[in-house]
Amino acid sequence: xxxxxxxxxxxxxxxxxxxxxxxxxxxxxxxxxxxxxxxxxxxxxxxxxxxxxxxxxxxxxxxxxxxxxxxxxxxxxxxxxxxxxxxxxxxxxxxxxxxxxxxxxxxxxxxxxxxxxxxxxxxxxxxxxxxxxxxxxxxxxxxxxxxxxxxxxxxxxxxxxxxxxxxxxxxxxxxxxxxxxxxxxxxxxxxxxxxxxxxxxxxxxxxxxxxxxxxxxxxxxxxxxxxxxxxxxxxxxxxxxxxxxxxxxxxxxxxxxxxxxxxxxxxxxxxxxxxxxxxxxxxxxxxxxxxxxxxxxxxxxxxxxxxxx
Amino acid sequence: xxxxxxxxxxxxxxxxxxxxxxxxxxxxxxxxxxxxxxxxxxxxxxxxxxxxxxxxxxxxxxxxxxxxxxxxxxxxxxxxxxxxxxxxxxxxxxxxxxxxxxxxxxxxxxxxxxxxxxxxxxxxxxxxxxxxxxxxxxxxxxxxxxxxxxxxxxxxxxxxxxxxxxxxxxxxxxxxxxxxxxxxxxxxxxxxxxxxxxxxxxxxxxxxxxxxxxxxxxxxxxxxxxxxxxxxxxxxxxxxxxxxxxxxxxxxxxxxxxxxxxxxxxxxxxxxxxxxxxxxxxxxxxxxxxxxxxxxxxxxxxxxxxxxxxxxxxxxxxxxxxxxxxxxxxxxxxxxxxxxxxxxxxxxxxxxxxxxxxxxxxxxxxxxxxxxxxxxxxxxxxxxxxxxxxxxxxxxxxxxxxxxxxxxxxxxxxxxxxxxxxxxxxxxxxxxxxxxxxxxxxxxxxxxxxxxxxxxxxxxxxxxxxxxxxxxxxxxxxxxxxxxxxxxxxxxxxxxxxxxxxxxxxxxxxxxxxxxxxxxxxxxxxxxxxxxxxxxxxxxxx
Numbered sequence: 001x002x003x004x005x006x007x008x009x010x011x012x013x014x015x016x017x018x019x020x021x022x023x024x025x026x027x028x029x030x031x032x033x034x035x036x037x038x039x040x041x042x043x044x045x046x047x048x049x050x051x052x053x054x055x056x057x058x059x060x061x062x063x064x065x066x067x068x069x070x071x072x073x074x075x076x077x078x079x080x081x082x083x084x085x086x087x088x089x090x091x092x093x094x095x096x097x098x099x100x101x102x103x104x105x106x107x108x109x110x111x112x113x114x115x116x117x118x119x120x121x122x123x124x125x126x127x128x129x130x131x132x133x134x135x136x137x138x139x140x141x142x143x144x145x146x147x148x149x150x151x152x153x154x155x156x157x158x159x160x161x162x163x164x165x166x167x168x169x170x171x172x173x174x175x176x177x178x179x180x181x182x183x184x185x186x187x188x189x190x191x192x193x194x195x196x197x198x199x200x201x202x203x204x205x206x207x208x209x210x211x212x213x214x215x216x217x218x219x220x221x222x223x224x225x226x227x228x229x230x231x232x233x234x235x236x237x238x239x240x241x242x243x244x245x246x247x248x249x250x251x252x253x254x255x256x257x258x259x260x261x262x263x264x265x266x267x268x269x270x271x272x273x274x275x276x277x278x279x280x281x282x283x284x285x286x287x288x289x290x291x292x293x294x295x296x297x298x299x300x301x302x303x304x305x306x307x308x309x
Numbered sequence: 310x311x312x313x314x315x316x317x318x319x320x321x322x323x324x325x326x327x328x329x330x331x332x333x334x335x336x337x338x339x340x341x342x343x344x345x346x347x348x349x350x351x352x353x354x355x356x357x358x359x360x361x362x363x364x365x366x367x368x369x370x371x372x373x374x375x376x377x378x379x380x381x382x383x384x385x386x387x388x389x390x391x392x393x394x395x396x397x398x399x400x401x402x403x404x405x406x407x408x409x410x411x412x413x414x415x416x417x418x419x420x421x422x423x424x425x426x427x428x429x430x431x432x433x434x435x436x437x438x439x440x441x442x443x444x445x446x447x448x449x450x451x452x453x454x455x456x457x458x459x460x461x462x463x464x465x466x467x468x469x470x471x472x473x474x475x476x477x478x479x480x481x482x483x484x485x486x487x488x489x490x491x492x493x494x495x496x497x498x499x500x501x502x503x504x505x506x507x508x509x510x511x512x513x514x515x516x517x518x519x520x521x522x523x524x525x526x527x528x529x530x531x532x533x534x535x536x537x538x539x540x541x542x543x544x545x546x547x548x549x550x551x552x553x554x555x556x557x558x559x560x561x562x563x564x565x566x567x568x569x570x571x572x573x574x575x576x577x578x579x580x581x582x583x584x585x586x587x588x589x590x591x592x593x594x595x596x597x598x599x600x601x602x603x604x605x606x607x608x609x610x611x612x613x614x615x616x617x618x619x620x621x622x623x624x625x626x627x628x629x630x631x632x633x634x635x636x637x638x639x640x641x642x643x644x645x646x647x648x649x650x651x652x653x654x655x656x657x658x659x660x661x662x663x664x665x666x667x668x669x670x671x672x673x674x675x676x677x678x679x680x681x682x683x684x685x686x687x688x689x690x691x692x693x694x695x696x697x698x699x700x701x702x703x704x705x706x707x708x709x710x711x712x713x714x715x716x717x718x719x720x721x722x723x724x725x726x727x728x729x730x731x732x733x734x735x736x737x738x739x740x741x742x743x744x745x746x747x748x749x750x751x752x753x754x755x756x757x758x759x760x761x762x763x764x765x766x767x768x769x770x771x772x773x774x775x776x777x778x779x780x781x782x783x784x785x786x787x788x789x790x791x792x793x794x795x796x797x798x799x800x801x802x803x804x805x806x807x808x809x810x811x812x813x814x815x816x817x818x819x820x821x822x823x824x825x826x827x828x829x830x831x832x833x834x835x836x837x838x839x840x841x842x843x844x845x846x847x848x849x850x851x
Contacts, residue, residue, distance in 0.1 A: 030725065030728065031724075031725070031728035031731060031732065032725065032727040032728030032729075032731055033728075033730070033731040036730045036731055036734065037727060037730070038456075039455055039456045040380050040456045040457075041730075041749070041750070041752075041762075041777070042456060042457050042458075042459050042460060042752070042753075042762070043455060043456050043457075043458070043459075044451070044458050044459055044775060045772070045773055045775050046451055046458075047451060047454075047455040047456070047458055050451070050452065050455070051455055082368045082369075082526075083368045083369060083525045083526060084368075084369050084509050085510075085525065090525070090526075093524065149556060152556075152557075152560045153560070156560055156564040156566075157560050157563045157564050160564055160565065163564070163566055164557065164560035164561050164564045164566055165362070165550070165552050165557050165560065165561045165566060165567075166528075166550060166561075166566070251553060251554055252554055252556075252557060253557065254362075254527075254550070254551060254552040254553065254554065254557050254561075256524065256526070256527035256528070256551075260526075260527070260553075261526065263553070264366055264368075264526055266727070267726070267727050268368075268727070269727050269728075
């Protein structure tokens with residue numbers, strides 16, 4: 001077990017290293033000069049050259065890359081050029097909003113999705129099951145930014161119940177989290193429904209039924225267990241969607257999190273910040289997957305970790 | 310077995326819910342809660358805590374150096390926190406701020422400023438010559454003043470005469486001095502705060518509002534400064550909040566989360582005007598847009614061809630169709646509100662005239678309807694940024710269509726907005742474009758400085774262009790007239806008239822339009838001052 005975790009962590013490090021190297025190269029190939037953007041239209045070429053020198057951008061790229069790696073190993077991601085602050089400090093400020101948004105999205109998606117899936121499985125031919133199937137397809141088809149815009153129009157502009165932008169109080173989380181969670185709810189509900197229906201068809205369920213266990217108890221107690229590992233694995237797989245959704249939805253709601261930060265870093269050609277955010281995003285994605293794998297194996301011992309996993 | 314699994318999964322969920330609660334408790338801003346609809350209660354005509362949703366984030370505040378970032382958001386907030394010696398009126402005239410009066414010497418080289426007495430900075434430091442002279446002197450240093458040195462370089466020294474009097478001495482007469490002093494780079498910080506490590510995050514000035522909280526990139530909150538020399542400002546606090554998405558800004562305004570928003574998209578103006586409780590302010594700005602015609606391109610070296618382009622494009626239809634009327638056609642290389650502006654007439658839209666000029670220049674319609682002269686085809690590459698200016702790519706596409714009608718083939722070369730400036734600031738040999746859609750906003754409002762930046766002959770062909778003459782235009786008479794305009798302490802329009810008329814006639818641009826600045830505000834607050842220099846200043850609602 002420990003060996004498995006250590007092995008996966010080493011692989012995560014290698015993967016993060018590869019992606020960061022790629023990002024380092026790609027961002028520089030994309031063109032654009034942070035200095036021109038920082039100094040604005042009235043700056044002299046001398047001032048630009050001087051700032052470029054101060055920022056170390058006049059050194060050969062290989063030297064800049066080596067320098068970045070050396071510092072990154074010690075946990076120093078450099079100084080953000082647009083914020084004039086250490087990259088880690090800028091990222092630490094943006095993490096809590098994004099983490100709370102992610103957590104709320106995932107937790108509410110699991111609660112709502114599993115409940116809806118179980119209900120649908122309970123009476124697979126009832127009106128709820130039929131109606132909800134349609135709703136899930138709709139939720140899967142709707143892009144999160146569009147859903148976000150509709151939610152803002154209805155709940156912020158028309159009804160004025162919830163804030164349209166920002167991150168001020170728990171209410172600020174509701175609309176963006178709904179926009180992100182909608183797709184997850186649909187995926188989780190469908191998955192829960194199908195695995196539960198499958199389990200309900202197995203022999204031990206028939207036995208339990210014969211022993212007089214109530215149908216509700218059957219679904220909740222006997223069928224939920226086998227469904228959960230699948231749900232967890234899927235959340236791991238959807239981590240990419242969550243992070244990508246954060247970029248789109250955070251921008252839509254002017255939510256001061258990692259997604260907004262990434263956009264501003266890219267448009268300002270803030271190389272150190274872009275590299276730092278990449279490390280967090282890629283690392284986060286891989287660690288979420290590791291954790292969901294571990295948890296799933298914990299819940300369902302049939303899932304084997306280790307060799308080749 | 311199943312039961313224990315259940316419990317385990319619940320145990321797994323519990324910490325994440327707890328963590329969520331913890332984050333929510335510590336993560337939110339301590340600012341005033343601006344729950345929608347709560348504003349304006351008690352029948353008060355104004356909202357005490359104003360929220361201004363800005364289209365650009367403020368990442369750092371420092372009047373000198375590379376800050377305040379970014380433009381114009383940083384300056385808008387800087388004008389609330391700091392004061393300068395003089396300031397712009399909404400008509401772009403100069404009025405006293407921390408200087409009460411000023412005078413110029415006979416030779417125009419020495420300016421004497423009398424400083425206001427009884428002014429203190431937010432930290433209690435007294436404002437006097439010692440707060441101005443060392444700071445302005447440092448702004449003459451290329452190592453300190455990174456972003457606006459071209460505005461300051463005509464100054465040779467700043468002298469303290471006595472505690473309330475300073476002199477600014479220039480090498481040559483400098484007509485743009487007052488514009489420079491009204492510019493964001495001339496805002497004066499408290500001498501005690503300068504050079505501090507966190508100055509960019511915690512600035513101290515003598516403006517109407519003092520710094521309260523600052524989250525770079527997302528939100529800046531300032532609070533009323535009771536000691537402001539014009540008296541306590543209108544609001545208890547102003548929050549500058551970054552809302553990059555135009556739809557988000559409008560939603561914030563309509564839901565009552567913000568009272569002022571800038572950069573309203575032209576498509577939304579009518580909807581907003583129809584909505585209750587919202588006023589739209591629309592003023593012609595200073596930012597001029599055109600398509601630079603590169604004189605490095607052989608086909609464009611002929612003035613007749615460049616003039617033909619100006620006749621072939623219907624600027625009026627671009628303004629109506631793409632900007633829904635929220636722009637003005639140019640009649641000079643400068644916008645009408647810019648100091649020194651002279652009306653130079655107009656190139657009337659006439660396909661016949663354009664065809665005639667092209668025929669005369671020897672370009673006959675050839676294969677595929679594209680004009681050609683010998684082996685040369687009138688096929689040009691138009692570079693445009695994508696997303697830097699309002700509707701930039703659409704404007705380029707309209708121009709492409711309209712030029713097709715007179716036998717000119719245009720290929721559009723879209724460049725990411727962050728890489729755009731870099732792609733046109735190159736040495737002459739590296740020019741890889743024929744035409745460039747470009748917009749210039751003179752944040753100083755001074756025509757001489759603008760013409761100098763855009764049309765003065767570049768000093769060297771082997772180095773990167775120093776300013777914005779990317780089309781490598783060169784006309785000695787124009788250079789002389791620009792110099793005269795820069796030296797003209799009064800009536801710069803007269804000195805700049807020859808330059809503007811010659812440039813207008815030479816057509817180093819396909820002249821397009823002057824953009825309107827469109828700002829919207831809730832009727833619960835007074836109209837903010839909107840300077841033509843693209844600044845929205847709720848701190849100065851007058």
